[in-house]
Amino acid sequence: MNDLKAKVxxxxxxxxxxxxxxxxxxxxxxxxxFVKNAEETNKLVFDDxxxxxxxxxxxxxxxxxxxxxxxxxxxYALKSINQLVSENQLSDEWLRVIGLSADGKLLEFGSLAxxxxxxxxASAPPKQNEDELVRQIEAMTMEERWQFxxxxxxxxxxxxxxxxxxxxxxxxxxxxxxxxxQWIQPWATTLSNMEWQINxxxxxxxxxxDCGSCGEACPLGIPIHLLTHKMSETVAANFxxxxxxxxxxxxTFKPEDKENFxx
Amino acid sequence: xxxxxISDESLKTFINQLNDEGxxxxxxxxxxxxxxxxxxxxxxxISLDHIQTTQSIKAVAFPRTEKLFxxxxxxxxVTLEDYNPDLIPEMVVFGLHPCDAxxxxxxxxxxxxxxxxxxxxxxxxxxxxxxxxxxxxDEFCFCTSVNGGPGNTAGSDILLTPIKDKNxxxxxxxxxxxxxxxxxxxxxFGEAPDxxxxxxxxxxxxxFSLDDLRGKISHMFESEVWKKQSERCLGCGACAFVxxxxxxxxxxxxxxxxxxxxxxxxxxxxxxxxxxxxxxHNPREVxxxxxxxxxxxxxxxxxxxxxxxxxTGCGRCSRACPVDMNISDHLAEIADLSVVTTEKEK
Amino acid sequence: xxNEFEPKIVAFVCNxxxxxxxxxxxxxxIKYASNVKIVRFPCTGRIDFMLLLKAFANGSDGVxxxxxxxxxCHYTSGNFHARRRWILFRSLLDFLGIDxxxxxxxxxxxxxxxxxxxxVNTTVTNIRELGPYTEYRRASSFLEAxxxxxxxxMEVTHE
Numbered sequence: 001m002n003d004l005k006a007k008v009x010x011x012x013x014x015x016x017x018x019x020x021x022x023x024x025x026x027x028x029x030x031x032x033x034f035v036k037n038a039e040e041t042n043k044l045v046f047d048d049x050x051x052x053x054x055x056x057x058x059x060x061x062x063x064x065x066x067x068x069x070x071x072x073x074x075x076y077a078l079k080s081i082n083q084l085v086s087e088n089q090l091s092d093e094w095l096r097v098i099g100l101s102a103d104g105k106l107l108e109f110g111s112l113a114x115x116x117x118x119x120x121x122a123s124a125p126p127k128q129n130e131d132e133l134v135r136q137i138e139a140m141t142m143e144e145r146w147q148f149x150x151x152x153x154x155x156x157x158x159x160x161x162x163x164x165x166x167x168x169x170x171x172x173x174x175x176x177x178x179x180x181x182q183w184i185q186p187w188a189t190t191l192s193n194m195e196w197q198i199n200x201x202x203x204x205x206x207x208x209x210d211c212g213s214c215g216e217a218c219p220l221g222i223p224i225h226l227l228t229h230k231m232s233e234t235v236a237a238n239f240x241x242x243x244x245x246x247x248x249x250x251x252t253f254k255p256e257d258k259e260n261f262x263x
Numbered sequence: 264x265x266x267x268x269i270s271d272e273s274l275k276t277f278i279n280q281l282n283d284e285g286x287x288x289x290x291x292x293x294x295x296x297x298x299x300x301x302x303x304x305x306x307x308x309i310s311l312d313h314i315q316t317t318q319s320i321k322a323v324a325f326p327r328t329e330k331l332f333x334x335x336x337x338x339x340x341v342t343l344e345d346y347n348p349d350l351i352p353e354m355v356v357f358g359l360h361p362c363d364a365x366x367x368x369x370x371x372x373x374x375x376x377x378x379x380x381x382x383x384x385x386x387x388x389x390x391x392x393x394x395x396x397x398x399x400x401d402e403f404c405f406c407t408s409v410n411g412g413p414g415n416t417a418g419s420d421i422l423l424t425p426i427k428d429k430n431x432x433x434x435x436x437x438x439x440x441x442x443x444x445x446x447x448x449x450x451x452f453g454e455a456p457d458x459x460x461x462x463x464x465x466x467x468x469x470x471f472s473l474d475d476l477r478g479k480i481s482h483m484f485e486s487e488v489w490k491k492q493s494e495r496c497l498g499c500g501a502c503a504f505v506x507x508x509x510x511x512x513x514x515x516x517x518x519x520x521x522x523x524x525x526x527x528x529x530x531x532x533x534x535x536x537x538x539x540x541x542x543x544h545n546p547r548e549v550x551x552x553x554x555x556x557x558x559x560x561x562x563x564x565x566x567x568x569x570x571x572x573x574x575t576g577c578g579r580c581s582r583a584c585p586v587d588m589n590i591s592d593h594l595a596e597i598a599d600l601s602v603v604t605t606e607k608e609k
Numbered sequence: 610x611x612n613e614f615e616p617k618i619v620a621f622v623c624n625x626x627x628x629x630x631x632x633x634x635x636x637x638x639i640k641y642a643s644n645v646k647i648v649r650f651p652c653t654g655r656i657d658f659m660l661l662l663k664a665f666a667n668g669s670d671g672v673x674x675x676x677x678x679x680x681x682c683h684y685t686s687g688n689f690h691a692r693r694r695w696i697l698f699r700s701l702l703d704f705l706g707i708d709x710x711x712x713x714x715x716x717x718x719x720x721x722x723x724x725x726x727x728x729v730n731t732t733v734t735n736i737r738e739l740g741p742y743t744e745y746r747r748a749s750s751f752l753e754a755x756x757x758x759x760x761x762x763m764e765v766t767h768e
Contacts, residue, residue, distance in 0.1 A: 026587040026589070027402060027403065027581065027587050027589050027592075028402075028587070029587075031495060031586055031587035032494075032495040032586050033495070034494040034495065052585065052586060056497065057495075062548075062549040062550065062551075063494060137704065138704070140706075142703075142706050142708060143706065144706070145703075145704065145705065145706030146705070146706030146707065146744060147706070148706065149705045149706055150706075150748065155299075157318075157327050157504045157529060158500070158529075159499050159500035159501040159503075159504045159531065160499050160500060160534070161497070161499035161500075161501045161585050163499070164497035164498050164499035164585070165497055165499070165585050165586075177536050183659050184659075185515075185517070186513065186515055186528070187327075187328040187513075187515055187517075187526055187528035188327050188328055188528065188529070189328060189748075190748050191666065191745070191748035191749045194705065194748070195659070195662055198658075198662065198701060198702075198705070199659070201701055202658060202694075202697065202698060202701065205697050213585075216585065217497075217499070217501075217585035219317060219501040219504075219505060219582075219583035219584075219585075220297070220299075220317060220318075221295065221296065221297050221317075227701070227704070227705075230700075230701070230704050231697065231700075231701060234696075234697055234700040234701070235697065238696050238697070239693070249693065249697075250690070250693055250694060250697070251690075253686060253689035253690050253692070253693050254689075255679060255680065255689060257689070257692055257693060257696070259692060259695070259696050261695075261699065261714055262692070262695075262714040262715060262716060263713065263714070263715040263716070263728060263731075519667075
């Protein structure tokens, strides 16, 4: 931890950054912190309790516009950063990334390309819990699955915390805010809640880092991160773990893509 | 205020009988790690040892989606079907805490500011609140900082305080509505025990002085504080939706062919869409302005216009926040400011 | 008229292949089930997945999505993109418990009038066996009985 403080302090003092997005101790667990100068770095913490994906702030122009930014990135935040790079949202000109390895060591990246290189060999933290829950749902009958998700999504009051907490949800106008045509009813009902999640997850397909911040953000504890987790599995099973280098899974194709349901 | 006693067993009978006579009883029910208000048909399902439900109970009077009226168009004629209050059942909310009961006052003042709101008032009229004093609290609770308290009777029709050593509850009959119920089931209530109620309540120290806060916040529109406090805010609506006093709503149209419904559904000042104009202009362009609105509305505009503070200290917004925007910390910071600096002065 | 359930089916088809194919079915005087309502799109790539859900919410019991065979797309690759989309969409719907047996995907070229008739007939038979898709519709008409459903929404979960 002192490593991080010292490192970030150096970055401030050398003028490499003038804003650092990290974590500080919060009420019950660490929360995001915006550090503006070398003195404030003593509040920083960075360990495996730091779960919220900080990459979500990297597309917030009102917070980072015109600044030289450093960021503390968990494994999943690195994946999100990598994806945002491929979507032309980030640039080496203003972003410095500090990662955390599985054994708790700081990773200093000289460039965003190095993040990409690192991810090619780094293994994702295990998601046994999610895997287990997804298997349980798959084992249900169709009727049981419908009942399960209807019950869960009937709770949703459309606060859109799932969208707000997601680094990939950076559209300035979300599909739920489009009303000509009104694709999804803006009021909270079971079906429109479900349709919102279907849209969210489809828009995440192949872009999602599988960090689970959506589910963690849900104030009602609806396990919506299982939808994105399942989607990540489906994408990997059909189009490979890393998709294609040439673009996102849904904006590209291969003539030899396999399916078994088209007559 | 009349004081009585009810035993654990009689309370069970009381609530079960209220259900049996056809009232909809809403009470906290534990589900996994969360506790939520649900309609219960048997006392046994009710949670009595949670600290706070995730959502407030405001939905009994202000549902998250409500049909205001419906219409049918037929060759230039329009047939209206107005809001029908007769469909609203008699409701009892049991086991809400004093901070929730207190929340109905600000809600009511909002919905009766100018034109009285029929759906809200009709629902509120049919709702009886049997609240439960708090014997425990957590680090998010701050009712004592906003004129409330773990045994505050304001807003409740009946307030129960658990008296563990007497295997029952001290009953405070606060309103006429409460009196009616107690009289109807007089056999279940006994003589009030001679106890010091305070001794049975949770102990909450004040986190800030409301007077200090209000004295400062009303002059802080231009302050630099908002930007700093709101940095980590993600701009979701979780805080507003779990809040017992947030009353902002959107009006929507649900149409299908020649028929339609006019709906009212919850909205939140945390959303950028909330103030987005058709022209494309947004007067609250960035999150710091939305955060400012949230706090100023609750602690400046509402006290000034509606004579009531728009916060009961339940702490739900802080518990629900994905990035720990702990409201009492932020309010304490403002209350403790020695000099209010504006962005320009900075 | 028999009392047998007559499914309502919406077909989303591309202009260049399947729509022309369906036209050929007609001009070839091949008879086929009349349960289908055809909606013409420029390309399968244009068929938003929300359209399928809207069809179910608005009374459709089954949906057909059809376009040009791989490599035959008028716009070169619209159907390849669509294929990827359907692979993921289908898996997601299945995971949510939405009945994917009610969605039939097919490639029907402008020359395959007989195949189109066959696809429609098969789909109608399948959907007739499955019966009306009430679950999805019920979820969509939440406001019809306002008060009962509101209290259900308040209850959050079922006993």
